[in-house]
Amino acid sequence: MIRVLLADDEAMIRAGVRAILSSADDVEVVAEAGDGHEAVELALLHRPEVCLLDIRMPELDGLGAAEELRRVLPQTAVMMLTTFSEDEYIASALGSGAAGFVLKSGDPRELIAGVRAVAEGGAYLSPSVARRVISHLGPGRLGKQATARARIEGLTVREREVLALVGEGLSNAEIARRLHVVEGTVKAYVSQILARLDFRNRVQAAILAYEAGLVPQA
Template identity: 80%
Template sequence: MIRVLLADDEAMIRGGVRAILASAGDIEVVAEAADGREAVALTQRHRPDVCLLDIRMPKLDGLRAAAELRRTCPDSAVMMLTTFSEDEYIATALGSGAAGFVLKSGDPRELLAGVRAVHEGGAYLSPAVARHVITHMAAGQLGRRATAQARTAGLTPREREVLGLVGAGLSNADIAARLHVVEGTVKTYVSQILARLEMKNRVQAAILAYEAGLVPSS
């Protein structure tokens, strides 16, 4: 079972999200929080696999809670749940260490796919957010491409290949199957790549892979 902490200050929203997660059969909500501080405390106590955080919460908002959880509970993946898709929320959420970003107005299947993806070590952006990010990046793609290529030039060929597959949204298990290696080897590669590129998470690495042109076409 995938153990999830759910944090949202609206009880009705929590109830709806809880029902969607419960319908999956392989996901269990182990704790619920009504504000960011409570979310951090409960995560530290229960150590869930995934923390599903609303962005706008009292006492400590989801963005600051995400940053605190990445520092104190790095084994708990963080995914943001929100009604907002503005640039500043997306950029700040990803910079805070979130591995996923799902809109409350999206298809419930996106929520389930996102929880499973980040639990498996992958990254997930709901389609609406992904389109927004790609369109935003495309505006300055040429300058970013040169910068990204220079940044990834020091990686080994295998590391560049793994980075490209991370950019394609594949989980560690999927990458291992594609490269015919064990999953532990992929985890080691990903850790090395994040360390060498000084990145916090796979979402940041995936964006860099896209900018550098490393994401395979199929």
């Protein structure tokens, strides 16, 4: 069972998200918070596998809560709830330790898929979120793509293959099954890729995979 802490300052949003997550047999919402400080306190109490945080909250926002959670509960994955109007927050959150981003107005299946992916150590970006982030992070699509492809030029064929699967949001276990290797081998590849690209987390790697054209952006 994937234990989730949900934090959003709007009670109706929390109720809707809880209902969606409760429809999955393998997901349980163990606590709810109305701000970032409460989210961190409850996370320390309940030790969930995933913290689902609204980016904008009073007192301590989702970005600050994610930073604090990375410090005090590094084993807990953080996924952000966002809206189309918060591109600048999404860009900032790439360095906060968040492993996923989903839209509040998106397909409920994306929310459940995202929780499952980050709980297993993967990264998850709703396709529409990924496109917005990529658009926000650079001056032009062609320029970004050329820069991204130059960055991955030094990776081996296998490393690029693993990077593409990280971009699809797959966990290490799922990548191992896809490539018919043991999970430890995938973990080593991912660590090596992050080190070579000087990235802090899998979300940054997933963004690069999108930018370089390794992941279909349909």
